[in-house]
Amino acid sequence: xxxxxxxxxxxxxxxxxxxxxxxxxxxxxxxxxxxxxxxxxxxxxxxxxxxxxxxxxxxxxxxxxxxxxxxxxxxxxxxxxxxxxxxxxxxxxxxxxxxxxxxxxxxxxxxxxxxxxxxxxxxxxxxxxxxxxxxxxxxxxxxxxxxxxxxxxxxxxxxxxxxxxxxxxxxxxxxxxxxxxxxxxxxxxxxxxxxxxxxxxxxxxxxxxxxxxxxxxxxxxxxxxxxxxxxxxxxxxxxxxxxxxxxxxxxxxxxxxxxxxxxxxxxxxxxxxxxxxxxxx
Ligand SMILES: Nc1ncnc2c1ncn2[C@@H]1O[C@H](COP(=O)(O)OP(=O)(O)OP(=O)(O)O)[C@@H](O)[C@H]1O
Numbered sequence: 001x002x003x004x005x006x007x008x009x010x011x012x013x014x015x016x017x018x019x020x021x022x023x024x025x026x027x028x029x030x031x032x033x034x035x036x037x038x039x040x041x042x043x044x045x046x047x048x049x050x051x052x053x054x055x056x057x058x059x060x061x062x063x064x065x066x067x068x069x070x071x072x073x074x075x076x077x078x079x080x081x082x083x084x085x086x087x088x089x090x091x092x093x094x095x096x097x098x099x100x101x102x103x104x105x106x107x108x109x110x111x112x113x114x115x116x117x118x119x120x121x122x123x124x125x126x127x128x129x130x131x132x133x134x135x136x137x138x139x140x141x142x143x144x145x146x147x148x149x150x151x152x153x154x155x156x157x158x159x160x161x162x163x164x165x166x167x168x169x170x171x172x173x174x175x176x177x178x179x180x181x182x183x184x185x186x187x188x189x190x191x192x193x194x195x196x197x198x199x200x201x202x203x204x205x206x207x208x209x210x211x212x213x214x215x216x217x218x219x220x221x222x223x224x225x226x227x228x229x230x231x232x233x234x235x236x237x238x239x240x241x242x243x244x245x246x247x248x249x250x251x252x253x254x255x256x257x258x259x260x261x262x263x264x265x266x267x268x269x270x271x272x273x274x275x276x277x278x279x280x281x
Contacts, residue, residue: 022079050237
């Protein structure tokens with residue numbers, strides 16, 4: 001891959017994240033499963049990068065390893081993940097300690113997990129869930145919460161009255177949008193979204209994809225979007241990286257990859273999507 005190396009500390013790198021030689025292994029009683037193998041990938045500042053691949057190809061393992069949320073028996077066995085938050089020195093996410101990580105979470109790096117719709121607290125109003133995150137990580141914004149919360153909700157197409165609602169009063173698509181608004185509340189450099197449209201019906205999927213695209217435009221946030229659905233990549237991303245059995249088999253401009261896939265596995269993935277989903281071809 002012809003990605004440029006990282007800049008020096010203090011220099012604004014064109015990349016938000018540089019993953020080098022990443023290996024992740026699950027050690028089980030039936031042997032080791034190498035879920036991510038020798039993965040090199042650089043995420044450019046301001047882009048929407050898609051991570052594609054069928055179920056079991058290692059996409060979610062990659063996400064949780066980057067975010068240091070990998071649970072045993074999973075273990076990072078090699079590699080480095082250099083993160084370049086704007087205005088701060090670059091850090092290797094695999095080496096930072098708990099406190100450093102706490103500071104980076106939400107304010108520099110946030111995560112929309114797979115099945116995240118169940119991650120809202122059922123007994124808290126939407127506005128209190130925003131307050132929890134904002135006050136813990138940016139207490140100085142307390143005075144502006146009254147203005148900030150409706151603005152964030154508006155950014156994802158929700159009315160201000162949603163702030164007073166409880167999660168059970170929201171549809172699946174509304175919950176997902178609330179979570180997206182919380183994820184960008186502190187204007188992070190990078191949001192990693194794992195299967196953001198799975199389990200939503202097709203019409204809502206389109207709305208969510210548009211909202212994700214708007215977040216990039218409005219907040220300048222860099223997005224890494226994990227999806228098994230090539231239709232999602234066709235509609236949303238700038239570049240797509242394709243994983244197969246833990247390895248990256250192809251990465252490139254999404255239109256180019258759809259037009260002229262270099263790897264036979266990518267070709268198969270593209271052929272498996274219904275024709276209507278193919279905007280990039
Ligand atoms: N806790 C675990 N213990 C053992 N093996 C695991 C564990 N979690 C994942 N794996 C294995 O790691 C590999 C990658 O799984 P992973 O969930 O990262 O893939 P994925 O592409 O995200 O698929 P999906 O979208 O279905 O989650 C698979 O072979 C899976 O069986």
